[in-house]
Amino acid sequence: MLLAGMNHVAVLTKDTERLHAFYRDVFDAPVFHDQVNSDVRLSFVQVGPSTMLNVFEIVGNIKADCQTPMFGRGRLDHLGLEAVSQAAFDTIRARLLARGATDGFVTDFGIALSLFFRDPDGLEGEVCLHNPAATPADLKPPAPRRPAMTGPTEARLRLSRSNGEITYG
Numbered sequence: 049m050l051l052a053g054m055n056h057v058a059v060l061t062k063d064t065e066r067l068h069a070f071y072r073d074v075f076d077a078p079v080f081h082d083q084v085n086s087d088v089r090l091s092f093v094q095v096g097p098s099t100m101l102n103v104f105e106i107v108g109n110i111k112a113d114c115q116t117p118m119f120g121r122g123r124l125d126h127l128g129l130e131a132v133s134q135a136a137f138d139t140i141r142a143r144l145l146a147r148g149a150t151d152g153f154v155t156d157f158g159i160a161l162s163l164f165f166r167d168p169d170g171l172e173g174e175v176c177l178h179n180p181a182a183t184p185a186d187l188k189p190p191a192p193r194r195p196a197m198t199g200p201t202e203a204r205l206r207l208s209r210s211n212g213e214i215t216y217g
Contacts, residue, residue, distance in 0.1 A: 056092070057127055058102040059171060060112040064089050066168045067103055071095065074143040075129070095129055115170045126164075126172040137161065137177040144175075158188035 061067045064082075071077040071093045080100060082091040087107035092100040105112075131137035141163055144150040150165040159182035163175045179186065 052098065053096070054099050056100040056102045057124070058104060059127075059169070060109060061103055061105050061169050062112045063168070064091060064103055064105045068093065070147070070149075070168050071101065074140060074147065074149070077101075101127075112169055126174055128174045128176055131175055131177045134177060137163070137175065140175050155190050156188065157190070158182060158186040159184075 059067075068079050068082075068091065072079070075095060077093050077095050080092040080094045083089070089103075089105040091103045093103060094100055131140060141150070141152060141154070144163070144165045145152050149167070150163060153163070155162040159179050161177040161179075165173050165175065167173060
């Protein structure tokens with residue numbers, strides 16, 4: 049493979065400070081750079097070792113107000129972020145629940161755990177926890193949604209591990 053991953057995703061916002069606070073408070077994601085040039089504010093929020101959100105706040109631009117259902121959003125549908133560990137996944141989940149940014153439902157895809165959220169601008173995001181031992185044969189279709197879990201996912205994972213369903217390290 050010739051790629052090392054995603055470098056950045058550019059997003060529009062009406063409120064840079066609010067967006068910075070959300071990604072800082074939920075994901076511990078620092079602002080790498082922030083500048084204002086005339087009617088454009090551009091900042092970089094570091095969401096991974098080499099991955100940034102390029103955040104644009106443009107005076108008079110109304111596109112940040114546009115929200116549509118999943119798969120009706122055009123070429124970019126949602127943002128997928130990778131948690132560094134099970135503990136980080138659980139911390140992020142708890143922080144998102146505390147902000148009302150997720151229902152807390154965790155999907156086990158076999159190759160990864162998945163948790164959807166919405167940021168303050170309504171951009172849908174997904175936090176994933178990759179299963180490093182997974183192969184394509186481990187992929188599972190999404191299960192029907194159940195009521196949200198209220199505790200950490202670790203309890204569910206331990207139970208699943210004992211049943212041989214998940215082999216996360």
